[in-house]
Amino acid sequence: MHDNHALIVVRGLSKRVRGPEGEIRILDRIDLQVFPGESVAIVGASGSGKTTLLGLLAGLDRPSEGEIILAGRRLAELDEEALAALRLAQIGFVFQSFHLLPHLTVEENIALPLELRGERDPERVRAALASVGLEERRRHLPRTLSGGEQQRAAIARAFVTLPRLLFADEPTGNLDRKTGRRVGELLFRLNRERGATLLLVTHDRELASRCDRVLALSEGRLHSEAPA
Ligand SMILES: Nc1ncnc2c1ncn2[C@@H]1O[C@H](COP(=O)(O)OP(=O)(O)O)[C@@H](O)[C@H]1O
Numbered sequence: 001m002h003d004n005h006a007l008i009v010v011r012g013l014s015k016r017v018r019g020p021e022g023e024i025r026i027l028d029r030i031d032l033q034v035f036p037g038e039s040v041a042i043v044g045a046s047g048s049g050k051t052t053l054l055g056l057l058a059g060l061d062r063p064s065e066g067e068i069i070l071a072g073r074r075l076a077e078l079d080e081e082a083l084a085a086l087r088l089a090q091i092g093f094v095f096q097s098f099h100l101l102p103h104l105t106v107e108e109n110i111a112l113p114l115e116l117r118g119e120r121d122p123e124r125v126r127a128a129l130a131s132v133g134l135e136e137r138r139r140h141l142p143r144t145l146s147g148g149e150q151q152r153a154a155i156a157r158a159f160v161t162l163p164r165l166l167f168a169d170e171p172t173g174n175l176d177r178k179t180g181r182r183v184g185e186l187l188f189r190l191n192r193e194r195g196a197t198l199l200l201v202t203h204d205r206e207l208a209s210r211c212d213r214v215l216a217l218s219e220g221r222l223h224s225e226a227p228a
């Protein structure tokens, strides 16, 4: 496959930061291509740079070296405003700690990305609520929901704009095993049925093994793991 078919192209990506004892190399010359519809897991110990990598791919942070092309756009050429627009158009995010807005209901949280785009689409919000099984909870505030329900709401919010890319950073990290498995199911269903390209950062080997590919991050380098 060629670069121009890839949704994400990363070449020679490095990230260094200044620490108290000099420079720390978090990511070291990483190359990566992610193709439309794929599910890719990135595994690695805590502190190995997984969140840093996702942040760079989403244009939330700038690399020290290397280039990132996302949906055909070279991130280095975009200013903050253009990056924000690209994120809103292309990427849905799911985080370990849900990041729902506490004073908004489940329904309002899910509608938020549409509102940021100046769209109002109650039908789509309803469909998103239904797809994660939260219709009954739509008027609830996040804190009155269980962790699994909050994460399902966060997934609905990530997906309501039908982004091509779904970035999930330890999405099951705060959930018990059974609930984590349900949340995983939901992410894979969005990947399979809606063709969303899934980039999943996780400690959870079981979840990772269900992806098309597993990549391991260690000492700043990204290695492909042989399929199980
Ligand atoms: N802006 C920063 N300044 C200094 N150190 C950082 C910065 N961002 C991340 N780090 C360090 O880089 C390493 C990788 O962090 P992170 O990407 O959060 O890892 P992971 O998500 O795999 O746990 C950690 O040691 C973290 O402390």
Ligand SMILES: [Mg+2]
Residues within 6 Å of the ligand: 050, 051, 052, 169
């Ligand atoms: Mg992290």
